[in-house]
Amino acid sequence: MNEQARQKKAIPETGAIGAAEGEARPGELALGAPLDDYLPYLLFRISNRLALNLRSDLRPMKMTLARWRTLSVLAASNGRSMGELVDHTVIEQAALSRVIDQLQRDGLVTRRLASDHNRVVRVFLTRAGRLMFRQIRPLELAHYAQAIEGMDTADLVQLSALLHRFWDNIDR
Amino acid sequence: MNEQARQKKAIPETGAIGAAEGEARPGELALGAPLDDYLPYLLFRISNRLALNLRSDLRPMKMTLARWRTLSVLAASNGRSMGELVDHTVIEQAALSRVIDQLQRDGLVTRRLASDHNRVVRVFLTRAGRLMFRQIRPLELAHYAQAIEGMDTADLVQLSALLHRFWDNIDR
DNA sequence: TAATTACATATGAAGATACATATAATTTCT
């Protein structure tokens, strides 16, 4: 990411090369249209850049993104079932199962059968898990502070509201 | 994702279990604070849900998300170098190299040495690549249409502007 | 209540990604 950043601003958003070859006929999807304003693509890039940036902080403490997000969800809402974690983390069930394996191996969470339903597994942070969360969260928040630089509360409230509407539309 | 959707609305955002254990002392990061309004987390969930939804459409045509996004970037801006593609797709260099391998194997792109710099590789869509793009794009746009249901142009312009500011802050 | 279906989680195998490093082409420095 570092080397790439240096050259970034030099890249034209729509190359003459591509535009020449991909001219759209009327009624057809434009091949040479810029992607930058397409919201899903913008959202994706933001999310992945944030992930990329955070990863460098996570690496020294042997933490991966999937594990970190899972830890965060548990920090906000301990004792969730696997299924609930799947929904909250947006990690696939099979992957989540192994994410929890790893967190458990590292002593950060424990699995316990739900008292009422013997097929439901609930996941709990351990003391070490809570400690790890408290240790990493500030690093994440530092990134966030940079991301919202120059944006005031009204902007953020607005952005949050719009994103929630977006989310409600796709989450089903 | 389907089974999970059914139970989703029943999940309380902050569990009493977690809240009880993770009470924050003054000046400390809240352990039991809801994650839902934390923007990076919201962005991540949106991005991943979109990805998850799209993947089911991509699967039948043997297309993966990384390959699709790369194809999209090339459709918007053909003949980019590997490095430029890394920036635009936010896929890591090593991963992108193999993504291009695959696309090339499938006959959707070709690699060509840049005429002036013998170490930069430029990537071009083939006819088949353009066809594939035109075939998949409508599916993606259908998802998008659903995502922005109920949002008017002003909302979208606003959202886009805010996200661009966010992006500019983190992209370096 | 035995059989059937649905649900929650786990696991094997294949494929994809990440990290470190290799290779090769330029550029910079002295």
Added chain:
DNA sequence: AGAAATTATATGTATCTTCATATGTAATTA
């Protein structure tokens, strides 16, 4: 110009994710 540093891309290896399916538990039905 020659040596050292930089840049662009590729590749080996370990780890992670995905897809398909297995396993065990609970709910439904005949």
